[in-house]
Amino acid sequence: MLRSFFIYLSKLRWLRDLILKLGFTRKASRRFVAGESAEEVIEVIRQLNGQNILATCDHLGEDVSTEADARDARDHYLQILDLIQKSGVKSHVSLKLTQFGLDVSGELCRELVSSVIEKAAQLGTFVRIDMEDSPHTERTLAVYRDMRKEYSNCGIVIQASLYRTADDIKGLVDDGIANVRLCKGAYQESSTIAFPHKADVDANMVKLMQYLITAPGAYLAMATHDEKMIDATKRWVAQYNLSKDSFEFQMLYGIRRDLQQQLAAEGYRMRVYVPYGTEWYPYYMRRLAERPANLWFVLSNFFKP
Ligand code: FDA
Helix, strand or coil, X not given: CHXXXXXXXXXXXXXXXXXXHCHXXXXXXXXXXXXXXXXXXXXXXXXXXXXXXXXXXXXXXXXXXXXXXXXXXXXXXHHHHHHHHHHCCCEXXXXXXXXXXXXXXXXXXXXXXXXXXXXXXXXXXXXXXXXXXHHHHHHHHHHHHHHHHHCCCEEEEEECCECCHHHHHHHHHHCCXXXXXXXXXXXXXXXXXECCCHHHHHHHHHHHHHHHHXXXXXXXXXXXXXXXXXXXXXXXXXXXXXXXXXXXXXXXXXXXXXXXXXXXXXXXXXXXXXXXXXXXXXXXXXXXXXXXXXXXXXXXXXXXX
């Protein structure tokens, strides 16, 4: 119930505009958001790198409705790639296609995303395409497939919650383009297309992890804070004698820092998704949806001087 409510709120533009104006919410956003500027995110990534943790940074923004906004997003990503290079921090970038104009024009989106991937290729780095809600699934996969015709330095995100996912992953593996961040899925979806029960999502995630981690030519980024999923991955890796750096774990900035540090110390490749920017509202609401108890953190900030 609460999950659906927060996902519903995440889509309300008027509420977003209101919340972004309130000073205390900005302070509370720091729980999951590294800062507003590119310089701030580089500093956070430097600290993570100091703990042997890699990063992928995301300049927050989604659902843009004009070409100008989409072009701005592209320009920002080109700048952050330069900054990553100059600062020497170890970080990829992650982006959302609706921030790059997917809902404005598929052609525009392809043009802008390919210029970011092209630049990343020149700098020897990598671009991960996030997965958004189901009206975008097919189009996101199509853009990814097109990008892979030209570039190998990009990957996609796939959600274990969707029924279609096993087929999607098999298709990517068969085509030799399965560089996949596997996550549970952060959006509210109908039971006609997604598993309604968490236990089924979890079971699917384990099954897909087992398949992907040994599939020929595939690379798995296991994106979860769920200790059951992490333990299942570790067991599978040990059982098949796979090396600890043949895949990676990924977690979100600000969530289970203890576990992030523990996995890095155990020698696993650990990457943290570090969002930054002023457009944090929908991202933040999805984090509340995943764990409504996070709301207490927001409210406690309200009463702090
Ligand atoms: P689960 O929800 O079962 O949580 C397990 C435990 O993790 C909880 O008991 C709690 O301890 C902790 N936890 C989880 N969420 C928390 C939160 N918000 N606050 C505090 N603690 C929390 N989704 C998507 O649809 N598209 C995408 O592109 C991405 N990208 C992405 C990148 C990375 C690096 C990660 C880690 C996740 C995503 N996601 C995503 C989000 C993902 O789909 C999922 O919603 C969250 O990771 C929560 O699911 P868990 O696997 O952590 O398990």
